[in-house]
Amino acid sequence: MTCTKYIFLLLAFCLAASCNKEKTEPKHINVVTATINGKPWKAGCKESFLFGFTLADLQYYTNTGTLEFGASNIARDSSIGIRLWGLFNIGNYIIPPNIPCATFDKKDPCGWQEHYINENDPQEIEIISINKEKKIIEGRFSFIGRDTNCLSEPVHVTNGYFKVIYRP
Secondary structure (H helix, E strand, O other): OOHHHHHHHHHHHHHHHHHHHHHHOOOOOOEEEEEEOOEEEEOOOOOEOOOEOOOEEEEEEOOOOEEEEEEEOOOOOEEEEEEEOOOOOOEEEOOOOOOOOEEEEEEEOOEEEEEEOOOOOOEEEEEEEEEOOOOEEEEEEEEEEEEOOOOOOOEEEEEEEEEEEOEO
């Protein structure tokens, strides 16, 4: 076989392996949904033949209780991010205000709008479960984000839900 055929077979194998990885994961894991200004929003991804599917990135450090979470929709024109400290147990948490700890970003004619929470606006996150054995965190969230770039109307993020495998 020529070198080109070997490269083609290697790429085909990588593609098949990444597709099989997605099919074997349970469907109820790696879910991120919300309602944004009254419209449904869902995290999504496009397949990469080298890296497979990446729906959301959730980092959780059990020694510090630090959680950093981010997810984009399939069009990659909007994303949600949440950052918390001191998360060791299930329960309700307050998202720290005035820093990028809960964001909704969207592509707009004036550039990327970054909507951060304000301490005077309602916001909450509930951690429903932390499974350290399977490295899965499940939670609900809601917040109002205010634009820091274009001074557009606030973004109301409600009915947020995630159940995602975390790293490291």
